[in-house]
Amino acid sequence: AQKITQTQPGMFVQEKEAVTLDCTYDTSDPSYGLFWYKQPSSGEMIFLIYQGSYDQQNATEGRYSLNFQKARKSANLVISASQLGDSAMYFCAMRAHGGATNKLIFGTGTLLAVQP
Amino acid sequence: EPEVTQTPSHQVTQMGQEVILRCVPISNHLYFYWYRQILGQKVEFLVSFYNNEISEKSEIFDDQFSVERPDGSNFTLKIRSTKLEDSAMYFCASSDRVTNEQFFGPGTRLTVL
Numbered sequence: 035a036q037k038i039t040q041t042q043p044g045m046f047v048q049e050k051e052a053v054t055l056d057c058t059y060d061t062s063d064p065s066y067g068l069f070w071y072k073q074p075s076s077g078e079m080i081f082l083i084y085q086g087s088y089d090q091q092n093a094t095e096g097r098y099s100l101n102f103q104k105a106r107k108s109a110n111l112v113i114s115a116s117q118l119g120d121s122a123m124y125f126c127a128m129r130a131h132g133g134a135t136n137k138l139i140f141g142t143g144t145l146l147a148v149q150p
Numbered sequence: 151e152p153e154v155t156q157t158p159s160h161q162v163t164q165m166g167q168e169v170i171l172r173c174v175p176i177s178n179h180l181y182f183y184w185y186r187q188i189l190g191q192k193v194e195f196l197v198s199f200y201n202n203e204i205s206e207k208s209e210i211f212d213d214q215f216s217v218e219r220p221d222g223s224n225f226t227l228k229i230r231s232t233k234l235e236d237s238a239m240y241f242c243a244s245s246d247r248v249t250n251e252q253f254f255g256p257g258t259r260l261t262v263l
Contacts, residue, residue: 080254
């Protein structure tokens, strides 16, 4: 069965500092995708970054990067130069590429608070 | 930039009533999804839809739930007889390929009294 684990219910970071949000996953599928979404207090789900299981390079999108360690089954999100607007809930999600399923499996989320 | 839209943003209903949540996916997308998030909990998959039929559904998606694409743009989730535990944020999502990212709508907050 597929599973996403986010062990940090909450994190604090000082403005302009970098922060790492942890995500580990479990799947027996050889092909899968890993996603990070941001959910601000207004409730919408904002796609941030994607990593494919066969991608050789770690994904980067602006201030977001994904530290993908396949052997350890981890896909941590790194936010560089934190801004006050980064305060939100962050969800890691996974989807297997093989078979009939294409649903996203979400973790329980990490609430990030950026302090001035 | 194209986006997924959902209406209404907030729906309050009495237990036992039927509700229809509406979504307009991104126009060239072919795969559609409904997820829900009970307050303070993680996002859970309900159903996926492709080529005018359900491709997968979760155990949450029982006979009280149905989905429909009544025309070329709308995608709806119907709950026939709402229960208190159906209170949640319901998200619609769409993607253009099964392996690409899913873009979420802003959600409909359903409150069942």
